[in-house]
Amino acid sequence: MMETQEEPELCFPHLLNASCRKHARPHSEAMLIYILLSFISLLTASLNLLVIVSISHFRQLHTPTNLLLLSLAVSDFLVGLLVMPFQILLIKPCWLLGDVLCTVWFFAPYITIYSSVTNMVLISVNRYLAICDPLRYSTKFSQKTVKFCVLLCWLYCVMYSFIVLNNNLKQPGRFNSCYGECVINVIGAVDLVLSFIIPFSAIIILYVRVFVVAVSQARSMRSHVAAVKVQRSLTVTVRKSEIKAAKTLGVTVVVFLMCYCPPYCVSLSGYKLKIGTSTNDFLVFLLLSNSCLNPLIYTFLYPWFRKSVKLILTLQILQPKSSEACVK
Template sequence: MDNTDNRQNITVQYCFPDNNSSCRKEVRTGPGNVFLFVFLSCVSVFTVFLNLLVIISISHFKQLHTPTNLLILSLAVVDLLVGLIVMPVNVMRLIDSCWYLRILGCCILSVINAVLVSASLCNLVFIAVDRYIAVTDPLLYSTRITVCKMSMMIILGWSFCLLFAIMYFYFNDNLLPSQISPRCYGECVVFIQFSWLIVDLVVFFLTPCSVILVLYSIIFNVARRQARTVRAVKNGASKKHGAKLSSASETKAAKTLSIVVFVYLACWIPFYVTSLSVESVTSLSVVWTVLSWLLSINSSVNPLIYAIFYPWFRKSAKYIIFCRIFESSSSRFNLFPGCS
C-alpha cells in the first residue's frame, strides 16, 4: 500500500525531453508535498520580512548606529540573502528534482551558499569578541571599538569568506562550468574531497567555535562577579567618562547575543557531524535535505531572538510597519525608554 501511494505521488518525466542525456525528473505531488511547499515558502517570506525589519531599523535610526548593531546588521544581511536566494531555490528543488539554471547557475549558487555560511560564523566570532571587550573593559570600550573600526572588520571578514569560498570550490573542481561534469543534463550536485571537508571543518567550525565558547565562558564568569556589585555602581558607571552603558546592560547584551550564537551552533553541529560520513555528502540525500533546511531556518530565528530580548527592535519595527519612518527627523526618534 505504501509503495502504491509513493508511485502516485511521484511522476517520473525528464528535465529536458529534447536532450538525450537529460536527467529524470521527479515532480512530487500529493497533499503532504503541497503543504510542505506552502509552509517552506511562508518560512522564506517570513525570513526576508523579519530581517528587512532589522536592516532598516539599524540603518535608519541614528540611535542604533553602534559597533555591536553593525554586527547584527551584517548578520541580518546574511539571513536576508538566505531567505531571498537559498530558501526559494531549495523549495523548488524539494518539489522538482531538476536544475534549470545551467551549470553556471550551479557554480554561482554553490559559492553564494559557502560565503553566507562562513560569513555567519565570522560575524558570530566578531560578536563574541565585541561582547568580551564590552563586558571586561566597559569604560574603554567606546575608544577601543568604534563604528569605523567595526566597519573595516566586517568588510575584511566578508572578503576573507569570499576568498575562501572561491579557493574551496576551485581546488575541488567545482568553481568553473568547465570543471563540473554532471552525470546527466539538469543536475546540480557538488562533490567535495574529504580532505577539503576536514579543512572546512577546522577553519570554519572547530576553530571559530572554540574561540566563541572560550570568550563567552570568560564573559559569564565576569558577569557573575559584576552581578554582586552592579547595584552599587550602576548609577556611578553612567557618569564615567565616555561610558554610555552600565556593566549590567553590557552583560544583558552579551547574554542575548550568546543565545544567537548557541542557537546557531545547535543547528550546525548535526550538519558537520553528519557531513563527516562519506555517504551523506551528496546533496540528494534525505538527511542532507533535512539538515540544510535546519540551517536555513536558523536565519528566521535570529530576528525573533532580537524581538524577544531587544525593546528597541520592537519599537523600531512598529515605526517601520506603520510607515512613521517617512516622517521628518524620524531617524532621530528615541528608541530607548527613559533616555532623553
C-alpha cells in the same frame, strides 16, 4: 499474461540513459515542503529587512554592537531573498537550469552562510571585550573599527567562496553523474576546519569566558550595590547594560549553534547525504532557519527593535527628523 514494469521518469526524456531519474515524492509531502519553505523565505527576508531599516535609519541605534547585528541581518536577508528560493529548486530531484548556473548559484549560500559564521565570531569578540576588558572596549571597538572588521568579514567570505568553488568553475558539471544533477566538489577537510571547527570553537570559548566573568560581575554588583556612591552609579548601570546585552546576544549564539551544528556534525561523521532526500532537506532547512530565528529573537528580547518596527510599520519614519526619534 506478463505485467509490464513501469519505467521511472527521466529528468530529460530525450537524453535517455544519459538523464538522471526522478525520485518522485508524495504530492502532499512535496506541496508541504514548497509552501513551508516559501513562507519561511518571505518571512526571513521581511523580518531582516525590518532589522536593516531599523538600525540604518535611527541614529540612536548606530552603536558598534548594532553595526554587527546589521551585518548579520544583511546576510540573513540575502539567505531569505536568494538562497531559500533556489533551495526550493533543489528539493525537486532534477536540476533544470544548467551546469553553469548550478555552480554560480552555490556562491550565494557559501558567501551568506560564511558571513553569518564570521559575524557571530565578531559578535562574540565584541561581547568578550565589553565584559572582560570594559576600560579599553570603547577604544578597541569604535564604530570605525567595527566597520573595517565587517568589510574584512565580507571580503574574506567572497574570497574564500571563490577558493572553495574555483575547481568547479573551470568545468561546470564535471562532477555530475548524469544530466539533471547539481553537484559540486569541495575539499571537505579544509572546509570543515575553516568554516566550522575553528570559528565554532572560538565562539564557544569566548562565550564561556564571557559567561564566567558576567556571573562574577553580577555577584559583585549585588554584594556592593548598597555601598555604591552616586558618582559611581553610572559605571554600575553601564556594566548591567553590558551584561544584559551579553545575555541577549548569548541567546542568539546558542540558537545559531543549535541550527548549524547538526548539518556540520553529519558532515564530520563522514555520512553521505544525497540532494533531494528528506534527511538532507531537513538539515538544510534547519541551517537556513537560523536566518529567520534571529530577528524573532530580537523581537522578544530587544525593546528598541519592537519600538522601531512600530515606527516603520506606521510609516512614522517618513516624517521629518524621524531618524532622531528615541527608540531605546
